[in-house]
Amino acid sequence: MGRGRPILLSLMPNDFQSVEVLGGEEEVSLLEILDHVLNYGVVIHGTLVISLAGVDLVYLGLNVVLASVETALNSLQSDPQMQMKELKK
Amino acid sequence: MSRPLAYCGFHHRAQIAVPATGVNAQPVQLISSGGLGVLWSEVEWPFVPDQMQRNALEFHEVVRHVFNQAAVIPFRLLSVFDDRQALEAFVAENEGRFLCDLERLKSFVQMECVVYPAPRPAQGQEQTGSSSGKAYLEKKAVAMRSSEGFAQAVRDAVAHLGHEVRVREGKNGTRIFVLVERGRESDFRQAVSVLPLPEHLSRRISGPWPAAEFLSDQVKAPQISGEKTAGQKIAGAK
Numbered sequence: 001m002g003r004g005r006p007i008l009l010s011l012m013p014n015d016f017q018s019v020e021v022l023g024g025e026e027e028v029s030l031l032e033i034l035d036h037v038l039n040y041g042v043v044i045h046g047t048l049v050i051s052l053a054g055v056d057l058v059y060l061g062l063n064v065v066l067a068s069v070e071t072a073l074n075s076l077q078s079d080p081q082m083q084m085k086e087l088k089k
Numbered sequence: 090m091s092r093p094l095a096y097c098g099f100h101h102r103a104q105i106a107v108p109a110t111g112v113n114a115q116p117v118q119l120i121s122s123g124g125l126g127v128l129w130s131e132v133e134w135p136f137v138p139d140q141m142q143r144n145a146l147e148f149h150e151v152v153r154h155v156f157n158q159a160a161v162i163p164f165r166l167l168s169v170f171d172d173r174q175a176l177e178a179f180v181a182e183n184e185g186r187f188l189c190d191l192e193r194l195k196s197f198v199q200m201e202c203v204v205y206p207a208p209r210p211a212q213g214q215e216q217t218g219s220s221s222g223k224a225y226l227e228k229k230a231v232a233m234r235s236s237e238g239f240a241q242a243v244r245d246a247v248a249h250l251g252h253e254v255r256v257r258e259g260k261n262g263t264r265i266f267v268l269v270e271r272g273r274e275s276d277f278r279q280a281v282s283v284l285p286l287p288e289h290l291s292r293r294i295s296g297p298w299p300a301a302e303f304l305s306d307q308v309k310a311p312q313i314s315g316e317k318t319a320g321q322k323i324a325g326a327k
Contacts, residue, residue: 032295033149034142040301041163042098043310 092134092169093176096151097299098162098187100195101126105158111151112144120177125184125191128155129176134169156299160195162187162308163299183311190308197252197268198297200277204239205262206232207291228289235287236263243267246280255302266302 094112099105101121107128111117115130128151136144145166152163170176240256243265247254253268269277274297281294301309 037145037149037166041165
């Protein structure tokens with residue numbers, strides 16, 4: 001798994017339809033979940049030292065994708081249809 | 090090959106229910122050390138790219154299951170260890186730090202508000218001249234000042250219920266993290282959702298989440314002693 005297979009590409013249109021302006025509701029979107037499970041919490045320092053050709057490439061790849069996830073989160077709330085078309089390209 | 094995948098740490102008590110299965114329907118197992126419980130599963134590693142989304146949701150479900158009952162310290166999804174012994178050694182080594190953070194955060198959840206520039210109007214609707222570099226930079230500067238102002242407004246609005254507030258500036262906006270007493274999430278939403286939003290900005294409110302942003306640095310990024318020895322290192326995708 002590397003940078004060529006970002007998570008975002010595996011998301012299906014239906015997933016994005018669940019991302020909507022929440023207006024304070026308790027609903028949690030899929031992209032928020034992906035952002036949190038990958039970007040928040042305990043991270044192990046040793047990875048960078050030990051797995052240069054393996055996990056690190058995966059991990060860095062995912063972090064690159066996460067920037068896109070955040071962008072998608074922000075944009076989707078205002079114009080889900082337009083963003084969905086872009087993400088499906 | 091299979092590897093231990095760590096989900097989260099929590100103050101282990103008998104009344105906390107643990108989910109039966111986690112990522113890839115693998116049994117969720119518990120390592121307990123001095124009052125600290127850490128949930129983990131033996132998973133095939135590396136993950137299959139096409140199943141990453143499902144893996145992430147399954148991972149989240151395990152963490153959420155415990156978080157609904159008590160404070161947790163979540164691991165990031167890719168926290169995979171070489172073997173059970175490496176995970177056990179990690180838990181034993183970090184038990185004190187984890188328990189200290191869990192005690193400090195036991196009554197709190199993390200609420201968030203992200204403020205970001207509202208999408209630009211579609212092509213052809215933009216005002217004349219707004220596409221120049223100077224106009225863009227000016228607009229960006231205004232948006233940044235507005236974000237900072239709104240972040241301060243959030244701080245003020247949640248001062249009565251926010252135990253701690255942290256603000257992070259990102260490429261795509263400002264993320265405001267607030268440590269809120271468990272059970273007062275709706276108060277947070279109410280306080281933040283009624284704040285007037287500066288022009289050209291949008292907001293997104295979410296939570297409750299585990300208080301990952303408020304973990305101590307030593308817990309957030311623990312050092313692993315002897316990290317190049319077989320028993321301690323983190324697994325690689327080979």
